[in-house]
Amino acid sequence: xxxxxxxxxxxxxxxxxxxxxxxxxxxxxxxxxxxxxxxxxxxxxxxxxxxxxxxxxxxxxxxxxxxxxxxxxxxxxxxxxxxxxxxxxxxxxxxxxxxxxxxxxxxxxxxxxxxxxxxxxxxxxxxxxxxxxxxxxxxxxxxxxxxxxxxxxxxxxxxxxxxxxxxxxxxxxxxxxxxxxxxxxxxxxxxxxxxxxxxxxxxxxxxxxxxxxxxxxxxxxxxxxxxxxxxxxxxxxxxxxxxxxxxxxxxxxxxxxxxxxxxxxxxxxxxxxxxxxxxxxxxxxxxxxxxxxxxxxxxxxxxxxxxxxxxxxxxxxxxxxxxxxxxxxxxxxxxxxxxxxxxxxxxxxxxxxxxxxxxxxxxxxxxxxxxxxxxxxxxxxxxxxxxxxxxxxxxxxxxxxxxxxxxxxxxxxxxxxxxxxxxxxxxxxxxxxxxxxxxxxxxxxxxxxxxxxxxxxxxxxxxxxxxxxxxxxxxxxxxxxxxxxxxxxxxxxxxxxxxxxxxxxxxxxxxxxxxxxxxxxxxxxxxxxxxxxxxxxxxxxxxxxxxxxxxxxxxxxxxxxxxxxxxxxxxxxxxxxx
Ligand SMILES: *[C@@H]1O[C@H](CO)[C@@H](O)[C@H](O)[C@H]1NC(C)=O
Ligand SMILES: *[C@@H]1O[C@H](CO)[C@@H](O)[C@H](O)[C@H]1NC(C)=O
Ligand SMILES: *[C@@H]1O[C@H](CO)[C@@H](O)[C@H](O)[C@H]1NC(C)=O
Ligand SMILES: *[C@@H]1O[C@H](CO)[C@@H](O)[C@H](O)[C@H]1NC(C)=O
Numbered sequence: 001x002x003x004x005x006x007x008x009x010x011x012x013x014x015x016x017x018x019x020x021x022x023x024x025x026x027x028x029x030x031x032x033x034x035x036x037x038x039x040x041x042x043x044x045x046x047x048x049x050x051x052x053x054x055x056x057x058x059x060x061x062x063x064x065x066x067x068x069x070x071x072x073x074x075x076x077x078x079x080x081x082x083x084x085x086x087x088x089x090x091x092x093x094x095x096x097x098x099x100x101x102x103x104x105x106x107x108x109x110x111x112x113x114x115x116x117x118x119x120x121x122x123x124x125x126x127x128x129x130x131x132x133x134x135x136x137x138x139x140x141x142x143x144x145x146x147x148x149x150x151x152x153x154x155x156x157x158x159x160x161x162x163x164x165x166x167x168x169x170x171x172x173x174x175x176x177x178x179x180x181x182x183x184x185x186x187x188x189x190x191x192x193x194x195x196x197x198x199x200x201x202x203x204x205x206x207x208x209x210x211x212x213x214x215x216x217x218x219x220x221x222x223x224x225x226x227x228x229x230x231x232x233x234x235x236x237x238x239x240x241x242x243x244x245x246x247x248x249x250x251x252x253x254x255x256x257x258x259x260x261x262x263x264x265x266x267x268x269x270x271x272x273x274x275x276x277x278x279x280x281x282x283x284x285x286x287x288x289x290x291x292x293x294x295x296x297x298x299x300x301x302x303x304x305x306x307x308x309x310x311x312x313x314x315x316x317x318x319x320x321x322x323x324x325x326x327x328x329x330x331x332x333x334x335x336x337x338x339x340x341x342x343x344x345x346x347x348x349x350x351x352x353x354x355x356x357x358x359x360x361x362x363x364x365x366x367x368x369x370x371x372x373x374x375x376x377x378x379x380x381x382x383x384x385x386x387x388x389x390x391x392x393x394x395x396x397x398x399x400x401x402x403x404x405x406x407x408x409x410x411x412x413x414x415x416x417x418x419x420x421x422x423x424x425x426x427x428x429x430x431x432x433x434x435x436x437x438x439x440x441x442x443x444x445x446x447x448x449x450x451x452x453x454x455x456x457x458x459x460x461x462x463x464x465x466x467x468x469x470x471x472x473x474x475x476x477x478x479x480x481x482x483x484x485x486x487x488x489x490x491x492x493x494x495x496x497x498x499x500x501x502x503x504x505x506x507x508x509x510x511x512x513x514x515x516x517x518x519x520x521x522x523x524x525x526x527x528x529x530x531x532x533x534x535x536x537x538x539x540x541x542x543x544x545x546x547x548x549x550x551x552x553x554x555x556x557x558x559x560x561x562x563x564x565x566x567x568x569x570x571x572x573x574x575x576x577x578x
Pocket of ligand 2 (some may be wrong): 244
């Protein structure tokens, strides 16, 4: 096992060379194409915006199968967040006219009565509008309560810049009313159910909660700066409640459950997108706000990425420390259930954001929770703090950089020479699928590239927050154990007659990694193999399944599986043989 890890590491180093120059070249050629693709979808001057009104972003010019020729509040805000960030950071100051048009369009859109209500009765939660700024009245998954939060965040970023330019009157007269409408909506409605960002599950949703929290924190800062103090107490209180609620999405199996409803595994790009859309470099690797380099967010990233390794054939044969194509969530069946550009790019961006912080703070922490993630890059790494002068820091950060570049290289491999990016690419042959020229695909390209270049977006106030609801992840040590938990392991494994599945792992109850005494699983529900074991509570347990046939024995591929056991009761772990 050691030998093969060492070989993998050597191969990864060899690959890094080729890959980082491939990615450098892709970034250089794709950056202007992505920017042009994004601007082409903004009306009325955009070449593909098909008659959209001024400042209106079309989700995609595709009008059939699927018809995305609408303007979504979420997608538009994500797009303008990129333009505002690039403008205010001096990366591209050519888009002021577009930003002004967006503001003017949202003054109109906010007032449009629609099936979710009027501006005062819930209409701000309406997910999409016609591109002539009239209401879309067909059936839809509504409301979607992330829209007002994302829009206010983009507008506040713009407002802060204008204040720094002494243009406070425009902020007070034009931006503040829009922001106040959105944030009053967030403060009043965050605790109501919502459709998730994929417009499918009606429950509570991590992405929505995370960006709602961010928006209110940022709103409080702006309100104070403008002397609009009447909203401060309500927004601050609700921000605290949101931060508390945010913790409840943590799953003791080591990842963030994306939605409280939906009946799925909960492994979802929703959570990775939330981490990058709430990145605040001032907060370092803060776990309370799920910062990109926090142990909770890294453990989540690993779980999310691994969920796609066995279900997309374009990922077959890739080792676990090599990037893979990722999609929205493993159970996805929309348009056949394929990888998306924006989700694959989101993984790279979370990793680039992490590298920014580790290089800035000049150390990184490996906790028991993030250990399996870091072991991808150094099989022998242990829990601890590594300063930038250590070889471990160098090994880990260069491994993460190669891994991150691999996600961009995956996108590059499936980008045509025109640079056009649709919504999805095929899980079997990588060809483009679903809506052509998805505006968000271009936005995701630009933000990933900026993060790779070390660009740090403005802070929003994540630093130094506290909450009595903070989760216990067993980070740092190995967790204290008191009592046991009954854990049922289910693994989906196809076998031949005479072959059996076993489990062993890092604790006594799992035979301390001894394959000879590993526990046999029952095939009563074949192809699900199953066993129930009492494990220590509040403990991180690593394990693997083994296949035995006669005298031959096959381990699952690396890395080790991991669960963090809950404090009591019982727990069902569902795995697929690797
Ligand atoms: C303030 O910003 C707005 C929006 O870009 C612009 O229209 C206006 O001319 C600016 N005012 C001043 C005084 O710079
Ligand atoms: C409302 O907040 C409470 C307390 O945090 C939480 O238990 C509940 O799930 C929330 N409901 C929704 C729909 O957000
Ligand atoms: C890093 O880990 C050490 C213990 O190893 C802990 O004392 C310290 O607070 C951690 N720092 C951060 C920023 O998480
Ligand atoms: C495993 O699946 C069962 C339903 O078959 C579910 O109750 C359980 O919550 C799942 N476990 C995890 C960790 O998602």
